[in-house]
Amino acid sequence: MKKVLSCLLAVLLLSLPLSACGRQAPSTGGQAQQTSGPAPSGNDKKISIVATTFPQYDWVRQILGEEGKDVELTLLLDDGVDLHSYQPTMEDIAKISNCDMFLYVGGESDAWVDDALASATNKDMIVISLLEVLGDQAKEEEIVEGMEHTHEHGHEEILPQDIHDRSLSDWKGSWTTIEKTLESGELDDYIADQALENGVDFDAQKSVYAQRWKSNFAALTIADTSIDFGSASADYKYIGYKLVESDQGDSVWYGFEAENTVGDAPRYVAFSDHGAGETHDHEDDHDELAHYHMRYGNESFEALTAAEDWSPTFFSSDAEGSEISEAMAGHGHDDEGELDEHVWLSLKNAQAICTYLSGKLGSLDSQNSAAYTANAKAYNAELAGLDAAYQSAVDAAPCNVLLFGDRFPFRYLVDDYGLEYYAAFSGCSAETEASFETIVFLANKANELKLHDLMVIETSDQSIAKTIIENTQDKNQGILVMDSMQSVTAKDVSSGTTYLSVMENNLAVLKQALA
Structure with missing residues (x-):
């Protein structure tokens, strides 16, 4: 552009x-x-x-x-x-x-x-x-509980022509599961940050990671063609790769099948470290501490690549817990959020x-x-007078929560007056379709808070709000419109629309929503 x-x-x-x-x-x-x-x-x-x-x-x-x-x-x-x-x-x-x-x-x-x-x-x-x-x-930009949120993992797009075969020796070394660091509490700061970003509480976020990283193996030793799992071992042959695309970014999984096993070693293992082969080097991978994801099972390689939200993660056995915590904190995230x-x-x-x-x-x-x-x-005296009217209305209201079945561009307004809110999308989101989970969450919130009205912005077709209402117990909530001034036209200006007139109308709507 x-x-x-x-x-x-x-x-x-x-x-x-x-x-x-x-x-x-x-x-x-x-x-x-x-x-x-x-x-x-x-x-x-x-x-x-x-x-x-x-x-x-x-x-x-x-x-x-x-x-x-x-x-x-x-x-x-x-x-x-x-x-x-x-x-x-x-x-x-x-x-x-x-x-x-x-x-x-x-x-x-x-x-x-x-x-x-x-x-x-x-x-x-x-x-x-x-x-x-x-x-x-x-x-x-803020993500609150229940809000639709696409997590930007930060891995670059991988093109099929850039993928190359790899050998097991690419993961050669001694490795320890991240579960040890999770259980020690050394990842608590990272988990707290992720919980805030995803709009969930700390325990819920920690439970997500506990399930995602769950592994039957505390440590691994990988040689050129074999893996020692501690209580079992096997030689493995390479059987190919699969490119997996998702909202979290593209990844390539490399499959290996056991030839000679000792003990209860898994028949199939699959590795992903966000590399595409050829010149990949763990130590140089985005300057991150060497680590990878390994799935395992006895059904098939295809079953491993189809698994959802399960990626046992292993770091070098000589990595300290503090190093792992620091690596996770910087893994795939931008230094600054979007304003x-x-x-x-x-x-x-x-x-x-x-x-x-x-x-x-x-x-x-x-x-x-x-x-x-x-x-x-x-003019500022008029703005200050309206500001005071907003605060008085909020102070006098029996409710202090808004629920938007829509994008939510009003964070500055609600922060000014100490209001809480739930919404389908953040204010700058390009999303137009809410997931079933988001719909159900917002419907349950409407039930819990006994809300008589849901909110949308002026450009909404109200379809998401209507779907939320259909999933509430009473199914009779109204829909109120607050104007975010993102669609004012020349005709509106000619007809006398002003910033103050829009904010005065919004105050009337807010009073109704909080009544």
Whole structure:
């Protein structure tokens, strides 16, 4: 996508007239624009401001007030497409390239922005990222109990043409099961982190790992063609590999069949260490401590590769428990989580951002700087009043839990007022179908909490919420809609929709949900 945007920008910028920076008449196309007063004469030009999302656009509009007569304000996402699905058009790129101020959220959905800014004509542009303005107040995307969650294991995609046969000697050495470290408590910190990420309690997460890593063998010694299991041993011949694809990432399992056995050695064993053969080296595998997964049984190699959530795991016998714990903590995870982009759904964030915006607008238009400061102060008073009304409503409510049969972009809002919530998906999730487990969990929560209403966001088709209701005891809950302002259109703006009006409507819905 970056290469495509760069090429589009190159073609586009060559075709733009040098006078394009703010001198053109306001567009009569679909994008929402505010242009007040007569156009300046002579060499003066209108100040051009571009905002990607509606909340930014409306905040600037309120701060500009009547003094913004020489400002052309453009909302890019004005056709109902939300932030997570948006890709800029050539016209959008042109507007950004020549504008004096550009506002965007700054999360992963805005990955296209870097290329747009790198090729911008106006190198003096004021660029404002809402996440950067908030700094440490920005929150990571949250996964709560019961929420649909695809775990990013971090293993690279393995292509069939990259897979090569391997010999048993690739796993040569002395190995000890990870169960010993699990039982010692040295993995407790890792388990606690995973429990938090997966939205379950510590004991439940530990039970998952105990089952996943369960093995009949405490230690193994592997030679070139044989395995000593302690109480049994066998020679093994290689019988092939199988590529297994899953949501946790691709893996290749290598199968071996016993030829000569002593004792109760398994007939089949299968190994996976996320390598594809040829030049694979345990010691160099992503700089991780050497380890692998081994399944075993007497039915068939195919049965081993089809096993679900069972992967006995072995580390080098000389590895300390602390080393294993450290290796697991860094295994397949990014250092930082994805930031929750829906910062505008906090009235407290809105006040902080508006104060910042008024200063930047004043630096862009010093003649009206005092007016912008005054406008922002008056607007923040309205935001603070609504913020207080939210807190009063929550304090007076008999319930403090929301249940969304949908994506949940309201984390900033619920955190502001100490509310709890359950939801099918996180706010930035691209998922559209909830699993049976998620449906049942949310239905049981609705029963347990005796909730009379479920929630969705404005773009929902309500199908998941309806399915949850069908699985509750009473099957008569209502469905309430909270507006996350991710689908505001130019028509809505023309009809008088404002940030405050949406948040006031949301307060009315919240009161009903918590009643």
